[in-house]
Amino acid sequence: MADASMPGRLSSDFQFVLDGAIFVLQSPLALAAALVTCVLLASVTARTAVVRALAFALIASVGGSMAPSLPAQAAVPAALLVLGLTTACGLQLNGPFAGLAIALGGLAAGWAGGMQTAAWQEAMGGGVVLGGLVCGLLLGLLGLRATPARFALVVSVGRRVIGAWIGALGALLLALVMRAGAG
Amino acid sequence: MSASVRRLAPALLLLVAPPVLAHTETALAGGFASGFLHPLAGGDHLLAMVAVGIWGAVLGAPLVWLLPVTFPLLMVMGAMAALAGLGLPAVEPGIALSVVVLGCAIAAFWRAGPPAALLVVAGFGFLHGYAHGAELPAAAAPAAYACGFVLASGMLHVAGIALGTVRAVPRGAAVLRVVGGAIAVAGAWMLLGRPGWA
Numbered sequence: 001m002a003d004a005s006m007p008g009r010l011s012s013d014f015q016f017v018l019d020g021a022i023f024v025l026q027s028p029l030a031l032a033a034a035l036v037t038c039v040l041l042a043s044v045t046a047r048t049a050v051v052r053a054l055a056f057a058l059i060a061s062v063g064g065s066m067a068p069s070l071p072a073q074a075a076v077p078a079a080l081l082v083l084g085l086t087t088a089c090g091l092q093l094n095g096p097f098a099g100l101a102i103a104l105g106g107l108a109a110g111w112a113g114g115m116q117t118a119a120w121q122e123a124m125g126g127g128v129v130l131g132g133l134v135c136g137l138l139l140g141l142l143g144l145r146a147t148p149a150r151f152a153l154v155v156s157v158g159r160r161v162i163g164a165w166i167g168a169l170g171a172l173l174l175a176l177v178m179r180a181g182a183g
Numbered sequence: 184m185s186a187s188v189r190r191l192a193p194a195l196l197l198l199v200a201p202p203v204l205a206h207t208e209t210a211l212a213g214g215f216a217s218g219f220l221h222p223l224a225g226g227d228h229l230l231a232m233v234a235v236g237i238w239g240a241v242l243g244a245p246l247v248w249l250l251p252v253t254f255p256l257l258m259v260m261g262a263m264a265a266l267a268g269l270g271l272p273a274v275e276p277g278i279a280l281s282v283v284v285l286g287c288a289i290a291a292f293w294r295a296g297p298p299a300a301l302l303v304v305a306g307f308g309f310l311h312g313y314a315h316g317a318e319l320p321a322a323a324a325p326a327a328y329a330c331g332f333v334l335a336s337g338m339l340h341v342a343g344i345a346l347g348t349v350r351a352v353p354r355g356a357a358v359l360r361v362v363g364g365a366i367a368v369a370g371a372w373m374l375l376g377r378p379g380w381a
Contacts, residue, residue: 171259
């Protein structure tokens with residue numbers, strides 16, 4: 001016999017998943033971490049983009065579930081600083097370095113989600129949203145390879161500008177965290 | 184009332200209804216939206232950011248990416264100086280002056296070498312950052328404010344670079360000279376205290 005409370009529990013689980021997704025969507029730092037990770041990775045194939053997005057989603061879910069136990073306030077800006085400056089230098093990562101960037105960006109995005117209770121459903125909701133976003137961005141960047149030469153310059157410089165600004169944001173927030181710590 | 188008006192009425196009411204925002208992190212004044220709108224609403228910052236992008240595009244590689252990358256990094260240093268309480272005189276006139284200089288550089292197609300171009304942009308970036316850093320502690324959500332500000336500023340730089348690529352089309356250089364001249368005139372008007380502005 002089916003459990004009478006099953007629909008209610010499913011509804012409650014779904015609410016948690018939705019909460020996690022909304023938390024992440026409301027966190028500019030989580031979105032910045034996803035964006036800078038995408039522009040740092042070299043475009044390869046659509047299949048690789050999907051695999052990378054799945055890895056990012058998984059790591060972000062893990063990061064989201066362990067957020068309250070970590071000094072995320074300083075860790076997220078530090079991760080943004082590293083990823084941003086690497087992008088600003090014009091590097092496009094592939095292979096194991098891409099894996100490292102996905103790990104760092106995913107953890108930062110998960111931590112930046114700002115989930116307080118860190119239920120597995122919430123972490124999963126955040127991970128699904130971030131994975132979808134990263135997948136869309138990576139496929140979009142893959143499509144940009146076909147742009148005319150005149151716009152290729154804007155795309156190439158745009159990557160560096162995004163990296164520089166997100167790195168600068170990381171540095172600024174790190175300074176604010178240190179200032180708050182000193183005060 | 185016609186059927187189409189009846190269908191449209193609820194949508195029109197939505198346009199005039201005040202928003203109900205439950206999550207205060209982004210809804211408070213000084214949050215993401217406030218930071219995002221700040222560079223777009225302030226003429227001096229908007230013109231300076233776009234001008235850096237255009238000038239970079241005019242100067243070509245490597246300055247096309249070096250200028251927009253240097254600007255935010257020096258801005259952060261300026262913001263840190265403001266947060267540390269460092270006193271800096273004539274910040275607002277300095278920002279208006281940055282608009283004049285960058286506008287003139289575009290109008291004159293000043294082919295500055297990398298050290299000179301970087302020095303100009305770094306100095307003005309520091310000033311802009313100082314002004315924003317002074318406003319940050321008052322923001323309700325500094326992280327969200329900074330994210331919004333960064334996103335809008337980066338978009339303005341890229342828009343400036345995109346505008347600078349107009350140079351490649353016939354009469355594109357003349358268009359850019361006119362745009363640069365207009366930016367310089369706007370900067371001069373700001374430097375003079377915006378006469379005629381209520």
